[in-house]
Amino acid sequence: MHTPSPASPSPVPEAARPIIRFEKVAKIFAARGASAQVAALSDITLDVPEGAILGVIGRSGAGKSTLIRLVNGLERATSGRITVDGVDISALDEKALRAERRSIGMIFQHFNLLARRTAFDNVALPLEIAGVPGREIKARVEPLLELVGLSDKRDRYPAELSGGQKQRVGIARALATRPRVLLSDEATSALDPETTNQILALLRKVNSELNLTVLLITHEMAVIKAVADRVAVIDGGRIVEEGTTYDVFAAPQHATTRSFLSALTGQSLPPELADRLKPEPADGRDAVLRIVFTGSHATDPVLSRVSRLLSVDVNIIQAQVDEIAGAPFGVIIVSVPGDTATVSAVVGAVERLHLSAEVLGYV
Numbered sequence: 256m257h258t259p260s261p262a263s264p265s266p267v268p269e270a271a272r273p274i275i276r277f278e279k280v281a282k283i284f285a286a287r288g289a290s291a292q293v294a295a296l297s298d299i300t301l302d303v304p305e306g307a308i309l310g311v312i313g314r315s316g317a318g319k320s321t322l323i324r325l326v327n328g329l330e331r332a333t334s335g336r337i338t339v340d341g342v343d344i345s346a347l348d349e350k351a352l353r354a355e356r357r358s359i360g361m362i363f364q365h366f367n368l369l370a371r372r373t374a375f376d377n378v379a380l381p382l383e384i385a386g387v388p389g390r391e392i393k394a395r396v397e398p399l400l401e402l403v404g405l406s407d408k409r410d411r412y413p414a415e416l417s418g419g420q421k422q423r424v425g426i427a428r429a430l431a432t433r434p435r436v437l438l439s440d441e442a443t444s445a446l447d448p449e450t451t452n453q454i455l456a457l458l459r460k461v462n463s464e465l466n467l468t469v470l471l472i473t474h475e476m477a478v479i480k481a482v483a484d485r486v487a488v489i490d491g492g493r494i495v496e497e498g499t500t501y502d503v504f505a506a507p508q509h510a511t512t513r514s515f516l517s518a519l520t521g522q523s524l525p526p527e528l529a530d531r532l533k534p535e536p537a538d539g540r541d542a543v544l545r546i547v548f549t550g551s552h553a554t555d556p557v558l559s560r561v562s563r564l565l566s567v568d569v570n571i572i573q574a575q576v577d578e579i580a581g582a583p584f585g586v587i588i589v590s591v592p593g594d595t596a597t598v599s600a601v602v603g604a605v606e607r608l609h610l611s612a613e614v615l616g617y618v
């Protein structure tokens with residue numbers, strides 16, 4: 256049951272310098288007519304390390320779009336500071352902001368291509384606006400079309416392209432001015448799963464080949480799992496959890512994170528079992544445990560060791576081995592006899608093998 260990720264991310268050193276920084280940022284939308292004011296973001300402090308792909312995940316209305324739009328100045332912060340490569344975006348006037356946007360590429364859910372321009376001319380547009388001479392435009396656009404795999408579609412109009420091809424044009428256009436960072440606003444939400452994986456693989460490719468930092472927003476944990484080195488979970492305008500994708504998947508701390516993770520296969524219980532699960536132990540009930548296998552221990556024969564060591568029957572209910580950020584990751588749901596002594600012996604034995612075990616309930 257191995258789900259291949261689009262590409263294996265290369266680890267970003269923990270100590271990489273932050274290229275995008277949010278420092279105590281708040282955004283309040285003013286009241287209008289009968290609508291009250293909205294605190295869209297509160298106390299956001301977040302670093303995006305250079306060369307990383309950081310994914311921000313949250314439900315509808317959590318503040319994701321507002322957060323990403325602050326980075327290229329499409330929204331202005333009410334308080335706090337946002338810097339991109341040391342430049343304080345919140346302090347720029349409109350003219351300086353337009354110049355700065357050349358170093359901040361952006362791609363969109365609905366691609367935002369100009370219908371009357373070919374693929375080539377869409378990619379060329381930001382260069383035309385920047386006053387780059389025609390010959391140089393050609394020399395820059397052609398390799399970009401090649402990079403995104405669209406050389407043979409250069410003269411096609413958006414209406415003649417598939418969703419995935421349109422997003423490839425969007426990516427090439429975002430890269431035209433050689434940005435240092437790329438913002439991705441739900442770039443795969445309008446695409447089917449296979450095309451989503453291809454576009455995520457392309458993002459990973461441009462991230463590693465161009466050392467481009469990517470800040471993406473999404474409402475899908477599968478996107479985070481496939482492509483992000485780090486993840487920030489946003490809820491009600493606040494970041495409730497942040498860390499490497501691997502650590503957050505292995506040990507989610509916040510209820511919102513857990514609920515996003517439960518949508519991924521292997522994390523949640525089969526519904527029939529979930530319905531029967533009781534919070535308290537009782538005579539004759541078995542305990543249901545979730546054991547998470549990570550890193551170098553992901554493929555250890557832990558269950559047979561625990562079973563042999565403690566002479567306990569370990570019954571596997573569900574098992575999945577996967578890959579997150581290029582490293583193996585497994586989730587196994589088991590049941591064991593539910594008496595307190597056995598449960599704590601099993602949990603202790605699993606933890607001594609450097610894995611984590613959580614009692615989900617009793618059946």
Ligand SMILES: Nc1ncnc2c1ncn2[C@@H]1O[C@H](COP(=O)(O)OP(=O)(O)OP(=O)(O)O)[C@@H](O)[C@H]1O
Nearest residue numbers: 284293295313314315316317318319320321322474
């Ligand atoms: N221009 C605006 N004026 C007033 N309120 C706004 C404005 N833009 C966003 N909001 C409010 O700010 C909050 C956060 O919105 P935002 O669009 O950032 O959320 P989101 O996480 O991107 O949601 P979705 O996934 O649905 O796009 C919401 O309550 C929204 O109604």
